[in-house]
Amino acid sequence: MGDQPPHLRFTELGHRYGPLYALYLGPHYTVVVNTYQHAREVLLQRGKEFAGRPKMLTTELLTRGGKDIAFSDYSPLWKTHRRLVHNSFTLFGEGTTKLQSIVLEAVEALCCDLQASRGQAIDPDPPLMRAVTNVVCTLVFSSTYQHGDPELTTVMEYNDGIVQTIARGGLVDIFPWLRFLPNQTLTTLTECIAIRDQLLSKKLEEHKVSLIGGEPRDLLDALLQGQTRIKHNQGSGVRGQGLGVEQEEEGISDDHVLMTAAEVFGAGVETTSTTLLWVLAFLLHHPQVQERVQKELDEVVGCGRSPDVSDRTHLPYLDSVINEVMRIRPVSPILIPHTALTHSSIGGHSICKGSRVLVNMWAIHHDPEHWDQPEDFRPERFLDDKGLRFTPSCFMPFGAGPRVCVGESLARLELFLFVSGLLQRFSFSPAPGVSLPDLEGRLGVVLQPLRYTLTVTPRPGWEGTGPLNPRWAL
Ligand code: HEM
Numbered sequence: 001m002g003d004q005p006p007h008l009r010f011t012e013l014g015h016r017y018g019p020l021y022a023l024y025l026g027p028h029y030t031v032v033v034n035t036y037q038h039a040r041e042v043l044l045q046r047g048k049e050f051a052g053r054p055k056m057l058t059t060e061l062l063t064r065g066g067k068d069i070a071f072s073d074y075s076p077l078w079k080t081h082r083r084l085v086h087n088s089f090t091l092f093g094e095g096t097t098k099l100q101s102i103v104l105e106a107v108e109a110l111c112c113d114l115q116a117s118r119g120q121a122i123d124p125d126p127p128l129m130r131a132v133t134n135v136v137c138t139l140v141f142s143s144t145y146q147h148g149d150p151e152l153t154t155v156m157e158y159n160d161g162i163v164q165t166i167a168r169g170g171l172v173d174i175f176p177w178l179r180f181l182p183n184q185t186l187t188t189l190t191e192c193i194a195i196r197d198q199l200l201s202k203k204l205e206e207h208k209v210s211l212i213g214g215e216p217r218d219l220l221d222a223l224l225q226g227q228t229r230i231k232h233n234q235g236s237g238v239r240g241q242g243l244g245v246e247q248e249e250e251g252i253s254d255d256h257v258l259m260t261a262a263e264v265f266g267a268g269v270e271t272t273s274t275t276l277l278w279v280l281a282f283l284l285h286h287p288q289v290q291e292r293v294q295k296e297l298d299e300v301v302g303c304g305r306s307p308d309v310s311d312r313t314h315l316p317y318l319d320s321v322i323n324e325v326m327r328i329r330p331v332s333p334i335l336i337p338h339t340a341l342t343h344s345s346i347g348g349h350s351i352c353k354g355s356r357v358l359v360n361m362w363a364i365h366h367d368p369e370h371w372d373q374p375e376d377f378r379p380e381r382f383l384d385d386k387g388l389r390f391t392p393s394c395f396m397p398f399g400a401g402p403r404v405c406v407g408e409s410l411a412r413l414e415l416f417l418f419v420s421g422l423l424q425r426f427s428f429s430p431a432p433g434v435s436l437p438d439l440e441g442r443l444g445v446v447l448q449p450l451r452y453t454l455t456v457t458p459r460p461g462w463e464g465t466g467p468l469n470p471r472w473a474l
Pocket residue numbers: 069070071082263264265267268269271272275326331332335336337397398399400402403404405406407408410411
């Protein structure tokens with residue numbers, strides 16, 4: 001049992017000791033929540049009381065001491081910062097067609113990449129990673145890269161370096177005194193962060209020089225404009241909005257803008273690419289599900305045009321497949337650790353200020369009290385008996401409450417456009433003679449499937465190579 005990944009170990013301990021228990025992880029008193037009822041208390045009913053984050057060595061390094069959103073502790077400045085990011089997303093992306101066209105372009109490029117495999121077995125990870133990284137690069141700082149661009153390679157390499165070391169850095173975070181030992185992991189992490197910061201600082205400086213008023217070109221523009229607006233308000237002494245003196249002095253610094261860009265980058269790439277890899281892995285195991293999605297796409301979209309967001313309401317089965325994948329393999333199975341900001345309670349048990357709280361979303365998504373045969377992959381559980389969408393409230397892959405994922409709508413848009421675009425054009429099957437993907441996965445910074453291969457077959461009408469086939473020019 002010692003070798004089990006944390007989400008499974010915490011679930012098993014719940015079966016043994018009851019669903020709410022506390023343990024010491026290194027020196028840290030940690031409460032583990034395994035049921036929907038208790039998760040609702042922590043995330044929603046008393047969400048504010050549990051909206052803190054613990055300080056961890058690796059994430060302090062990653063975020064210049066908490067100048068980001070995800071790993072920063074609760075403070076008035078964090079709240080302003082989170083709101084700024086939210087507004088920037090809305091301003092730049094949601095509700096505009098810009099975001100959709102960025103994603104559709106990446107889907108197109110990915111399809112060309114996959115087409116080029118010509119029936120050979122391939123590992124879907126690198127092309128998916130490239131496509132998703134390109135979306136985020138365009139979204140954050142308006143760069144779109146061609147295949148093999150050295151800057152794209154740098155971005156993918158440093159990101160991978162951070163992912164590998166942050167995951168292994170877990171030990172360092174639990175036992176903080178280990179930081180005094182020579183540690184290759186920390187050295188690599190520091191190096192990758194330096195490369196990331198150099199690249200992003202360059203982008204930031206370029207944006208500052210070329211920034212003009214009006215429509216933001218990308219997220220960096222939107223953040224810089226928001227930063228100026230907030231500074232301006234503070235300058236004119238707006239204290240009535242709960243802005244503390246400390247915040248007026250601090251404000252949203254360039255470091256905050258830089259760390260936000262880095263985080264949107266990291267979160268945008270890791271979570272979306274991993275979810276897409278899980279979708280393909282489950283489709284290889286369940287070819288009948290793949291066929292049913294394709295049938296729905298053929299009926300609703302056909303093959304004369306690419307699927308777009310306006311089709312989403314008419315594709316409930318496709319949505320239910322994405323939901324079922326996020327239920328059965330949540331990429332963030334124990335969310336990000338929370339801390340109690342004040343003395344509080346869960347299920348009537350008192351919880352001291354400063355306690356760490358882990359919400360085990362894995363246990364909640366596999367709780368037989370709420371899900372019939374939770375280990376089975378059954379997208380229909382997200383449909384009612386009329387075939388319409390149905391979302392049980394204990395489905396929370398993005399968390400909930402004050403710390404809910406800020407990228408949820410972006411992620412949902414991307415997942416929809418990628419999955420629909422891919423399944424419209426291709427069928428995915430196991431490579432001949434190779435075993436099906438392992439479905440257990442490995443918990444690093446996110447819960448990922450182990451590497452696997454598959455074969456890509458163009459569907460009827462999509463056989464020609466890209467530009468030769470008029471349909472590819474849609
Ligand atoms: C936080 C899930 C995509 C940005 C989180 C949390 C989860 C999550 C579970 C932690 C909630 C908590 O601690 O209570 C997911 C999933 C995604 C996804 C399943 C895709 C399938 C994204 C994307 C972005 C993003 C695309 C950025 C563009 C963030 C940020 C936070 C966060 C900044 C921290 C929020 C905070 O602490 O206040 N996400 N996420 N995520 N996510 Fe996502």
